[in-house]
Amino acid sequence: MTFVRIIDKKFNINGKAVPFLSGEVHFWRMDPERWEPALLRARDLGLQVISSYVCWDFHQLRPGEFDFNGATNPRRNLKGFLELLTRLDFWIVLRPGPYIYSEWQNNGVPAEVASLHRLSPAFQMLARPYMQAVTEATRPYLVTNNGRILLWQADNEIDPWPHWYTEELGLGNKPGIFHEFLRQEYEDIASLNQAWGTNYTTFEEARGVTCMVADRPDITARYLDFARFQHWYVNKAAEWATQTYRQFGVNVPIYVNTYSGVSTQSWSEMENLCDLAGPDIYPSRELSMRVDEHRAILEAVRFTRTYSCLPHIAEFEAGIWHDWLPQVGVLPPNHYRLICLSALLAGTAGWNWYMLVNRDNWYQSPITERGLTRPDLYEAFHQIVSLYQAIDPTTLEKVTPVAVTFDTLQRSTTKPGQELLQSLYQADIDYEFFDLNQPGCKKPILFYAGGSWLSRQSQLNLKRYMEQGGHLMCIGSYPYLDDHLQQVNLLEIAHPQGIMGGFDTGALALEVFGGCVQSSSIGNYCITSGTPITA
Helix, strand or coil: CCCEEEECCEEEECCEEECCEEEECCHHHCCHHHHHHHHHHHHHHCCCEEEEECCHHHHEEECCEECCCCCCCHHHCHHHHHHHHHHCCCEEEEECCCCCCCCCHHHHCCCCCCCCCCCCHHHHHHHHHHHHHHHHHHHHHEHHHCCCEEEEEEECCCCCCCCCCHHHHCCCCCCCHHHHHHHHHCCCHHHHHHHHCCCCCCHHHCCCCCCCCCCCHHHHHHHHHHHHHHHHHHHHHHHHHHHHHHHHCCCCCEEEEECCCCCCCCHHHHHHHCCEEEEEECCCHHHCCCCCHHHHHHHHHHHHCCCCCCCEEEEEECCEEHHHHHHHCCCCHHHHHHHHHHHHHHCCCEEEEECCECECCEECCCECCCCCECHHHHHHHHHHHHHHHHHCHHHCCCCCCEEEECCHHHHHCCCCCHHHHHHHHHCCCCCEECCCCCCCCCCCEEEECCCCECCHHHHHHHHHHHHCCCEEEECCCCCCECCCCCECCCCCCCCCCEEECCCCCCCEEEEECCEEEEECCEEECCCCCCCCCCC
16 A cells, blocks of 8 residues: 655655645636646646645535536536546645635535534534545545545634524524533533633523623633634534544545634644644735734744644635735735745745636636636746745754744734734744643743733643743733633742833833833832842
């Protein structure tokens, strides 16, 4: 049997290394006569990997009946597309869903399924026949069967969608799967009441708080449980989809993709449930239309390096959906050079360009749906591929003594630490992130970019880091509560004896590596342990 593994940030197929540099082509949205011209242009770029969704809604003729060979419509000829990719010597990333989104009606699932959330037994019962059918149709093309499919996506940007499935999830006026989560999170109803400050007699009485409410710290703990629920839900859905495809015979690496932020999905936990997880990133024109956009890209890529065996961008912008054009703008060649160089700077090992080829409602890609090229963009993409191959980012080592850490759940709230992160960015200081759920940080300087609460285990991890000789820097904020907002200060950082404020121009401006962190108040420490640093 041929084996495919992820080794040294590449796919390894019986000793042959294949980098994760891919382009997305949606075969069912193109004239099949144009498949080969478009793929030849992709090969001329130097790409070895092609990725594509498979659309459940399009391939299903009626429940339980599917066309994957084009008998009813030549655009349904998935097998023919895979045969062509094999003949042209491409490796393949297959993305069969169940969900694909892809700017398709009902996000790619049939209408009878769209009213059901992913963990609904009814949804899973309806999805299994499709998942089994697409696996059986494509099993001969798996690398393990001497085919070309080296990576399989279990599901797409998994989200509980609480604004759509409020009642079905138990977040409204009736019990649901949210209450199953609460039972797992708390030993008994008394523990929930203690955390929430309530007096329920059963878990079914609990009602979710699904947004942060200003001036209501009394319900913050309840909101944090909603944020935990989202991560829990996403993990359960990823685990189900992965295990279902494994049962049906998918024995190549399986991956999932995420949003560009960590508030809805826990990237590291998702990779632990399959083989690979990475974000989707879609910047605006030359990173000019959103606040701190360039910094956000660098941080997203850096964060993948904390947990992933192959830090990558699962979907990286190449062209844009019609409805996003006002938010993103027209994308010139320099846009692609800028975002790809930025991703390499941050430490990515690869990406999948979405979309490499135009389609019905997507344009500004380097290759048109007719198999022609847009010369200005195509040349920029060719430059980027050549650079990628010349430097081989999978072999590079990031040299920096600095790391930054925060709790991913905090990114569901007020996103503390932004001034510190902005200061490091302005000073052009590169760093690694440290995921508090991963093994110990090896960098001598670790900045805390979190808020006042942090779980007991995470506080212990930071304490262990300091005991082993690391230097923890807390600027403006430090953890003295646990993640249920109870007083826990395992780092033993003393509270100030007083706090002075009311300054018209700010109380303190601290330069950090040339950047500036400003504060509207000053903590007054009359008594300090050790040798104080004064200013």
